[in-house]
Ligand SMILES: Nc1nc2c(c(=O)[nH]1)N[C@H]1C(S)=C(S)[C@@H](COP(=O)(O)OP(=O)(O)OC[C@H]3O[C@@H](n4cnc5c(N)ncnc54)[C@H](O)[C@@H]3O)O[C@H]1N2
């Protein structure tokens with residue numbers, strides 16, 4: 001048996017950051033930005049109106065108020081997106097909409113509510129021949145100036161952050177259709193077992209609901225990867241081999257569950273062990289002892305790390321948190337194996353609110369819930385049965401994984417236990 005650290009080191013030695021790509025904005029969401037981004041445009045790109053109303057010459061309306069209206073001849077209509085603009089000469093105005101370019105000659109806007117015209121849309125909003133103005137508007141009023149937000153060349157996004165929705169808006173507005181990022185790893189999820197039926201389907205004799213797929217697909221997505229559902233196969237080597245071959249080109253990593261221990265039908269081991277690229281090993285962890293890991297080769301030469309996790313659902317969850325999660329973060333450029341804090345889990349100190357038993361010789365990761373206590377953070381097993389790799393129904397209640405050193409026979413009430421926070 002190897003230690004948790006030894007297996008994690010082997011896994012991390014087999015993964016590397018995905019190459020930087022310029023991805024379309026929506027695909028870049030959630031990715032690590034690898035270069036500063038500068039504005040390629042003025043924002044706004046041109047002087048435009050901040051109001052629906054009339055573009056005027058400020059001097060023409062300087063004396064206008066409710067009791068002393070000024071009449072102007074209307075020389076044109078400027079909707080947003082207009083390319084041809086009328087000249088606004090003295091004594092004239094052009095109807096203008098919010099976001100439309102200011103026409104030459106005009107230096108202010110009077111909102112439609114301060115005229116004799118009806119606010120649109122609808123009947124009675126045809127373009128008038130003249131407009132009666134009831135308010136003055138000094139030069140510059142209600143005009144958004146070209147470049148007042150940013151000018152070309154200004155840094156608008158800094159390298160090293162995760163691209164969020166606001167970053168996408170800024171990138172788009174400053175002239176970018178793509179961003180330089182480390183892509184989120186596409187992770188193919190494939191589970192195995194003759195006993196499995198889809199969630200919600202009626203059970204035949206010996207059958208159980210398939211639950212590892214939804215668990216892993218969700219964990220990959222929550223982590224910021226892109227889950228690629230490959231479904232589940234029976235304990236049939238040809239079917240598994242076919243599914244892996246068909247999908248290898250479309251993923252950056254693969255996760256399988258089940259079929260890795262000592263059973264006569266352990267199909268994952270049967271298919272992958274002879275390839276020599278995947279090693280199967282026993283790790284001193286509970287749950288999650290039987291583990292496979294290796295790197296398959298895509299046709300384009302890229303390595304595709306494959307994580308072969310045990311089938312028991314709690315083992316899947318723990319294995320993902322302890323081995324897969326740091327590896328995927330390295331692939332996404334979010335962690336560096338040479339910086340231990342970036343790949344090691346964050347642990348918080350807690351005390352056991354109840355005792356539980358531990359497995360001999362293996363480090364235990366037991367799902368726990370927090371007890372409300374003002375002075376001390378206390379945890380107890382999420383299941384009254386304590387630790388069990390099959391206790392999937394209590395997994396939803398878990399708020400953390402208490403980590404108990406290998407060699408501990410039992411945790412007693414009041415013992416200090418570090419707790420790993422989990423999604
Ligand atoms: N003789 C030995 N038997 C076992 C050993 C051992 O060392 N010697 N190790 C045990 C440990 S520890 C684990 S963990 C399991 C791992 O077994 P496999 O990875 O081969 O997984 P399976 O046998 O396929 O399944 C185990 C268990 O999980 C259920 N399962 C599987 N897939 C799913 C799924 N997609 N959704 C829900 N549940 C699933 C399956 O029905 C089994 O109950 O081996 C022990 N045995």
Ligand code: MOO
Pocket residue numbers: 285286287288289290310312315389390
């Ligand atoms: O190592 Mo297994 O995951 O305990 O049941």
